Amino acid sequence: MLYREAGLFKTTYTADQALFPIPLDRYFVLAVLAVAFLVVPLVANEYWLQAVLIPFLVFSMAALGLNLLTGYAGQISLGTGGFMAVGAYMTYKIATGFPDLPIVVAFLLSGLCAAAVGVLFGIPSLRIKGFYLAVATLAAQFFLSWMFNKVPWFYNYSPSGTVTAPPRTLLGITVTGPEASAEVRYLLALTLVAVLALAAKNLVRGRVGRGWMAIRDMDIAAEIIGFRPYRTKLLAFAVSSFYCGVAGAMSLFLWLGSAETEAFSINVSFQVLFMVIIGGLGSILGSFLGAAFITLVPVFLTNAPQLVGLSMPVDLQKHIELMIFGGLIVFFLIVEPHGLARLWQIAKEKLRRWPFPY
Amino acid sequence: MAGERRIGEVILAVDQISLSFGGVRALENVSFDVRRGEIRAIIGPNGAGKSSMLNVINGFYHPQEGRITFKGQTRTQMRTHEAAEQGIARTFQNIALFKGMSTLDNLMTGRNLKMKVNFLLQALHVGPARREEIAHREFVERIIDFLEIQAVRKVPVGRLPYGLQKRVELGRALAAEPDLLLLDEPMAGMNSEEKEDMCRFILDVNEEFGTTIVLIEHDMGVVMDISDRVVVLDYGRLLADGSPDEVRRDQAVIDAYLGAVHD
Ligand SMILES: Nc1ncnc2c1ncn2[C@@H]1O[C@H](COP(=O)(O)OP(=O)(O)OP(=O)(O)O)[C@@H](O)[C@H]1O
Numbered sequence: 001m002l003y004r005e006a007g008l009f010k011t012t013y014t015a016d017q018a019l020f021p022i023p024l025d026r027y028f029v030l031a032v033l034a035v036a037f038l039v040v041p042l043v044a045n046e047y048w049l050q051a052v053l054i055p056f057l058v059f060s061m062a063a064l065g066l067n068l069l070t071g072y073a074g075q076i077s078l079g080t081g082g083f084m085a086v087g088a089y090m091t092y093k094i095a096t097g098f099p100d101l102p103i104v105v106a107f108l109l110s111g112l113c114a115a116a117v118g119v120l121f122g123i124p125s126l127r128i129k130g131f132y133l134a135v136a137t138l139a140a141q142f143f144l145s146w147m148f149n150k151v152p153w154f155y156n157y158s159p160s161g162t163v164t165a166p167p168r169t170l171l172g173i174t175v176t177g178p179e180a181s182a183e184v185r186y187l188l189a190l191t192l193v194a195v196l197a198l199a200a201k202n203l204v205r206g207r208v209g210r211g212w213m214a215i216r217d218m219d220i221a222a223e224i225i226g227f228r229p230y231r232t233k234l235l236a237f238a239v240s241s242f243y244c245g246v247a248g249a250m251s252l253f254l255w256l257g258s259a260e261t262e263a264f265s266i267n268v269s270f271q272v273l274f275m276v277i278i279g280g281l282g283s284i285l286g287s288f289l290g291a292a293f294i295t296l297v298p299v300f301l302t303n304a305p306q307l308v309g310l311s312m313p314v315d316l317q318k319h320i321e322l323m324i325f326g327g328l329i330v331f332f333l334i335v336e337p338h339g340l341a342r343l344w345q346i347a348k349e350k351l352r353r354w355p356f357p358y
Numbered sequence: 359m360a361g362e363r364r365i366g367e368v369i370l371a372v373d374q375i376s377l378s379f380g381g382v383r384a385l386e387n388v389s390f391d392v393r394r395g396e397i398r399a400i401i402g403p404n405g406a407g408k409s410s411m412l413n414v415i416n417g418f419y420h421p422q423e424g425r426i427t428f429k430g431q432t433r434t435q436m437r438t439h440e441a442a443e444q445g446i447a448r449t450f451q452n453i454a455l456f457k458g459m460s461t462l463d464n465l466m467t468g469r470n471l472k473m474k475v476n477f478l479l480q481a482l483h484v485g486p487a488r489r490e491e492i493a494h495r496e497f498v499e500r501i502i503d504f505l506e507i508q509a510v511r512k513v514p515v516g517r518l519p520y521g522l523q524k525r526v527e528l529g530r531a532l533a534a535e536p537d538l539l540l541l542d543e544p545m546a547g548m549n550s551e552e553k554e555d556m557c558r559f560i561l562d563v564n565e566e567f568g569t570t571i572v573l574i575e576h577d578m579g580v581v582m583d584i585s586d587r588v589v590v591l592d593y594g595r596l597l598a599d600g601s602p603d604e605v606r607r608d609q610a611v612i613d614a615y616l617g618a619v620h621d
């Protein structure tokens with residue numbers, strides 16, 4: 001019995017409602033955070049930071065956002081890429097328009113812009129559900145891509161149509177632009193993700209999250225006990241798009257450095273949706289697991305064949321990648337809609353009973 | 359009936375309600391009232407319009423004609439969440455719980471209208487947000503004790519057996535501390551032991567909290583036992599209205615029920 005829950009008797013509701021009521025979980029999360037903040041920047045090389053960890057953080061943020069909307073509030077969206085684009089382009093506009101504004105403030109402001117756009121495109125959700133809503137959010141995706149491509153104001157009339165993160169400092173350290181080191185960008189991304197993930201966890205365990213889940217599970221009953229469907233759904237769109245917007249800003253400023261609208265295309269929307277499905281709908285942890293999985297599989301396919309002395313052509317690798325994702329998505333949708341997070345939970349339950357079979 | 363129960367003024371007046379779906383007349387010119395603190399039963403054969411009546415009262419169906427007066431306020435149309443804000447809670451004939459959420463969370467949703475802490479404080483989960491959550495958790499725990507569902511507190515309700523789900527649904531409605539509680543066949547599909555429990559809960563709620571209850575039930579024994587007054591509907595029309603004894607002796611009711619099958 002390595003992992004114990006039985007035998008722990010909480011004597012107050014405060015203890016029972018704690019973020020991680022089981023001590024071992026608490027220590028585990030603290031240990032992960034300590035490693036992520038203190039050890040990783042010391043040991044990880046440029047390749048790992050730039051090709052694995054930073055994209056993982058960017059996608060974790062986006063997956064968190066989409067999971068709040070789809071996993072918790074039950075509103076499907078294919079507009080993630082579009083909302084990320086809003087965050088990226090608005091941060092660019094704010095950072096270049098107000099060079100003295102702290103860059104983190106620009107991130108958050110553009111998150112608010114994305115939230116407003118999310119609410120706008122969430123309005124159809126008051127009328128339509130499921131497949132039709134997916135199509136409506138797809139329209140948002142295409143419209144936003146088109147707009148950031150076609151309106152030169154958004155990319156400051158640069159002839160190439162690309163936006164490039166300007167150098168900005170935070171507490172005297174360069175955090176964005178070509179001079180910013182991967183370690184610093186990683187740490188800033190990690191901080192944003194840690195803080196916003198905590199906020200998301202707080203929201204979903206309180207009244208707001210219960211309202212979202214109620215609307216998801218049975219909207220009629222939710223209204224009958226007093227949740228206003230309009231408010232609840234639009235709040236989900238706002239919060240979700242805020243997270244996606246910040247993810248977009250992180251993507252441009254902390255990961256890619258410069259980008260075009262292609263970086264926020266429909267492919268990104270699908271990728272984030274896959275993360276949420278594979279990781280686990282309606283689970284904060286699942287958002288991270290899904291993001292890790294989808295960012296790690298390509299890395300694994302690139303490196304594994306070489307380790308055993310084989311070489312794999314790049315296009316074959318891409319095909320295998322798609323097959324793995326496709327197979328897993330079908331598997332999870334049919335067999336385990338709660339994704340990797342649920343498998344993790346089952347593993348914990350097994351661990352709790354170990355070494356007894358029952 | 360317990361002597362100390364106090365039945366007060368009219369809390370709900372249903373006035374000449376007519377409701378139709380296309381060609382189907384679900385309710386035709388139905389009027390009755392409910393007094394504060396009483397247990398009011400609605401009975402009638404299948405398809406008589408009983409559930410439709412509850413749906414009209416809590417704003418889910420909008421009648422073509424007629425008025426509803428609740429706590430002195432008259433309305434013709436209203437959204438269901440507004441009915442909730444005015445103090446009407448209900449359960450459904452086909453359980454309408456939030457299946458993915460635990461028993462505890464289902465009951466906590468019933469408290470949502472009493473929770474006031476703003477979004478930002480909730481995201482931070484500091485001071486007021488934490489205190490509010492705990493205060494309401496305490497209230498909900500009292501309901502959990504009352505309904506004897508402690509053991510399934512953290513279980514997703516989708517996994518609970520039918521009888522317990524009915525109980526959780528009652529709990530969720532009670533969590534809202536309603537002035538008027540609408541119960542649509544709370545005992546349907548239960549065995550006699552579960553029925554007895556449910557009867558006891560309904561009587562206790564009514565006695566201890568003074569909650570006014572409108573209840574649809576097919577089991578005549580139960581209806582005669584626990585209700586103060588009975589409304590009989592048949593084909594959407596009001597057939598009879600009075601005490602259980604009066605209704606039982608009513609010739610129109612006897613005729614309507616003759617040959618009808620009851621469980
Ligand atoms: N949403 C709806 N759309 C169309 N017809 C409806 C709707 N709801 C109810 N009806 C019709 O109205 C009539 C009354 O239905 P209602 O459900 O109120 O009956 P009931 O007395 O609750 O019956 P039961 O004992 O079977 O629950 C029925 O003929 C039913 O088909």
Ligand SMILES: [Mg+2]
Binds near residue numbers: 408409410451542
């Ligand atoms: Mg009915």
